[in-house]
Amino acid sequence: MFTIGDFARHGHVSVRMLRHYDAVGLLRPARVDPVSGYRLYTAGQLSRLNRVIALKDLGFTLQQVRSILDEEIGAGELRGMLRLRRAELEAAMAATAARLTQVEARLRTIESEGHMSTDDIVVKSIPAVRVAELSGTAANFGPEAIGPVVGPLFEELCRRLSAAGVAPAGPGIAYYDDHPDGERIRVHAAMPVRAEPDGVPGTEIVDLPAVRRAATVVHHGPMDHVLSTAQALARWIEDHGHRSAGYARELYLECPENRELWVTELQEPLRAPSAEDAADGNA
Numbered sequence: 001m002f003t004i005g006d007f008a009r010h011g012h013v014s015v016r017m018l019r020h021y022d023a024v025g026l027l028r029p030a031r032v033d034p035v036s037g038y039r040l041y042t043a044g045q046l047s048r049l050n051r052v053i054a055l056k057d058l059g060f061t062l063q064q065v066r067s068i069l070d071e072e073i074g075a076g077e078l079r080g081m082l083r084l085r086r087a088e089l090e091a092a093m094a095a096t097a098a099r100l101t102q103v104e105a106r107l108r109t110i111e112s113e114g115h116m117s118t119d120d121i122v123v124k125s126i127p128a129v130r131v132a133e134l135s136g137t138a139a140n141f142g143p144e145a146i147g148p149v150v151g152p153l154f155e156e157l158c159r160r161l162s163a164a165g166v167a168p169a170g171p172g173i174a175y176y177d178d179h180p181d182g183e184r185i186r187v188h189a190a191m192p193v194r195a196e197p198d199g200v201p202g203t204e205i206v207d208l209p210a211v212r213r214a215a216t217v218v219h220h221g222p223m224d225h226v227l228s229t230a231q232a233l234a235r236w237i238e239d240h241g242h243r244s245a246g247y248a249r250e251l252y253l254e255c256p257e258n259r260e261l262w263v264t265e266l267q268e269p270l271r272a273p274s275a276e277d278a279a280d281g282n283a
Contacts, residue, residue, distance in 0.1 A: 001030060007041035011049045026052060026066050051078065058085040098144050101224050120218060121236045126211035126249070126267055131173060131190035132161060132203040138185045141176065141247075143224050146187060150174050153189035157203060161191060164200045169193055172255070175208070176247040213270040214249075215242060222259035223250070226266070233266055245269040 008015045021027035022039065027048055029039035048069065055065040068081070134153045138145040154172060161168060170192035177186045190206070197205045215237050219229040230248065237244055248268035255262055 001040040001042055004029070004039040004041065007045070010043075011046055011053075013049065013053065021052065021062075024062055024066070026062055026069075054082060058082060059089065060085070101144070121215060121233060123213055123215050123242075123270065126214050128210040129170070129173070129192050129208050130194070131206050131208055132157065132166070132193045132195060132200045133188050133190035133206055134160075134203055135189070136187045137179055138187050140183075141185050143226060146176075146185070147223065149187045150189055153187065157189050157191060160202045161193070161200060166193055166195055166200050172252040173208070174250040174252070211249075211267065211269045212272070214267045215270055216265055216267045218253070219264045219266055220262070222262055223264065224259075226264070230266060233268055237268065237270070243271040245271045 002010065004015050004018055008018055011018075018027065018039070018041075022029060027045065030042045030045060031040045032038070033040065051069055052065055055068060056062065060068070068078075134157045136149045136153050138149045154174075158168075168191040173190045173192070175188050175190065177188075179186050188206075190208070193200065193205070195205060199205065215233060217229060217233050217236075219226050233248070234244070246269050248266045251265040251267060253263040253265055
């Protein structure tokens with residue numbers, strides 16, 4: 001048998017923790033010396049200790065741990081529970097990381113207010129283009145909602161184009177419109193193609209109309225960081241007396257594996273000047 005100190009060393013835990021587990025009835029010593037009061041443990045109890053630590057580290061309360069272990073769940077079932085809990089924690093970590101990314105993006109946008117150069121913003125026409133596309137729905141227009149939708153759409157679209165033997169005729173395009181429910185956003189992942197309407201099974205062939213006037217700017221870096229560029233474009237549109245006509249298209253000019261090197265052109269359509277605008281201009 002092992003003294004509490006030796007058992008703690010073999011279990012890679014503290015003596016204080018073992019005393020606490022004893023106090024709450026989670027891991028009793030195999031024997032307590034009636035004279036000295038020393039707690040004594042057996043090597044076989046390391047198995048229960050391992051389960052206690054694994055369950056606790058996965059977020060279960062000590063009361064939940066005791067309930068699980070007292071039910072004498074088999075090793076196979078316990079492994080399944082641990083895998084499920086691990087998946088839940090990994091999902092929570094991914095969600096937290098995504099939120100941190102968006103917080104950083106907002107901070108970057110705040111810090112860059114009034115400092116971003118708008119010299120490269122130009123108004124130009126966008127020609128019509130035939131695309132093969134897949135569509136999905138995002139909860140809102142935030143990058144944290146758009147990214148998980150548009151990325152898989154492009155991956156699947158490229159897979160279907162390859163399967164059909166159709167080569168893209170230009171860089172990818174993402175465009176957006178309001179969902180009929182008025183809350184969500186329709187996301188369209190598109191690739192220019194030279195194909196007939198039935199040329200790419202499993203996709204929709206769409207002729208995107210030309211845009212007569214669009215304010216355009218090139219964004220460098222991952223789309224998670226596009227907010228500051230998009231807002232600089234919005235300020236430029238207002239400052240120069242234009243009015244937006246809808247969501248900006250995104251033309252993915254360069255998309256290497258390293259997203260820090262991405263180059264994307266934002267193309268925000270502009271309304272045609274109205275008679276009122278003309279009158280204001282002559283006032």
